[in-house]
Ligand SMILES: NC(=O)C1=CN([C@@H]2O[C@H](COP(=O)(O)OP(=O)(O)OC[C@H]3O[C@@H](n4cnc5c(N)ncnc54)[C@H](OP(=O)(O)O)[C@@H]3O)[C@@H](O)[C@H]2O)C=CC1
């Protein structure tokens with residue numbers, strides 16, 4: 001049994017804490033909001049993010065990072081991409097021993113137009129506190145995981161043996177975790193599917209039809225691979241749970257925040273107004289900008305990512321997506 005620390009008391013961190021506590025591990029969550037920490041310790045709930053769902057009573061939560069890192073074997077990063085750098089700096093300050101780091105944030109490194117794994121490895125390098133790096137990706141809406149509904153994912157690490165060992169720690173009768181070693185492919189797929197989901201939500205909001213939505217998801221999958229191949233991503237990854245699975249889920253489920261933002265963009269006929277009115281974590285906005293800049297850097301022609309950038313950052317009317325996205329598509 002492992003000592004596992006989860007950074008962030010948000011939706012995803014909490015549902016993973018539940019899986020790991022169900023598997024008999026010792027789980028401590030670190031959060032910055034005292035009411036959330038108290039809610040977890042006293043009521044075994046996370047009312048802010050997951051309503052009335054009751055969690056495993058063995059989960060402990062704290063606002064004391066030093067205490068949270070007392071005996072950590074495995075550290076799970078459960079905060080959004082924008083918070084990663086500052087969180088890692090704090091972790092290094094209080095870390096007591098070498099840890100396996102598992103990232104769950106679905107994003108990319110905006111500053112260096114690179115992978116989050118490279119950013120995280122770089123941030124930890126000098127401290128020598130990172131024993132191994134891995135990431136958990138796949139179709140896993142937090143509320144469903146929290147309700148112990150069947151979910152299948154990929155545990156990715158450059159080293160397949162490490163991925164196999166970690167997959168066992170997460171796996172149980174409702175959480176099916178498969179080892180995989182194409183980290184670049186999983187990360188690109190995880191980050192970019194969110195932008196595709198916003199686009200799919202826009203089409204849904206405009207009642208463009210199921211044909212259009214399925215076609216948009218297809219364009220998205222092709223362009224995700226095109227961008228991913230610049231990082232050495234493998235085509236197979238775009239068919240596994242981290243690739244196809246998460247793309248289908250996020251680009252079609254009304255439980256997805258990215259898809260929901262897209263619906264609101266259609267409703268308000270403006271991305272700017274929609275974003276002002278929707279304050280939940282939506283990773284696809286940042287990914288759209290990074291994808292656009294990656295395409296410029298590598299001289300790639302994409303239709304969906306170009307249109308999504310214009311809609312999200314230049315207040316182009318969202319109807320442009322329907323008008324433009326199927327013109328001159330490049331398929332793999
Ligand atoms: N929700 C889901 O279904 C899934 C999410 N993910 C990914 O997981 C990542 C986290 O998402 P999710 O849990 O949904 O996000 P939420 O918005 O639900 O929660 C984020 C949590 O991180 C906390 N946080 C933010 N900054 C810091 C910080 N500096 N130190 C400590 N805690 C901090 C937030 O605190 P505060 O409340 O104060 O903002 C909040 O508790 C995202 O990249 C997302 O894409 C992956 C799979 C599924």
Ligand SMILES: O=C(CO)COP(=O)(O)O
Pocket residue numbers: 106138139140141142194197246249250255256257258259281282283
């Ligand atoms: O990544 C997710 C499911 O796998 C969660 O999607 P949203 O962030 O769009 O809610």
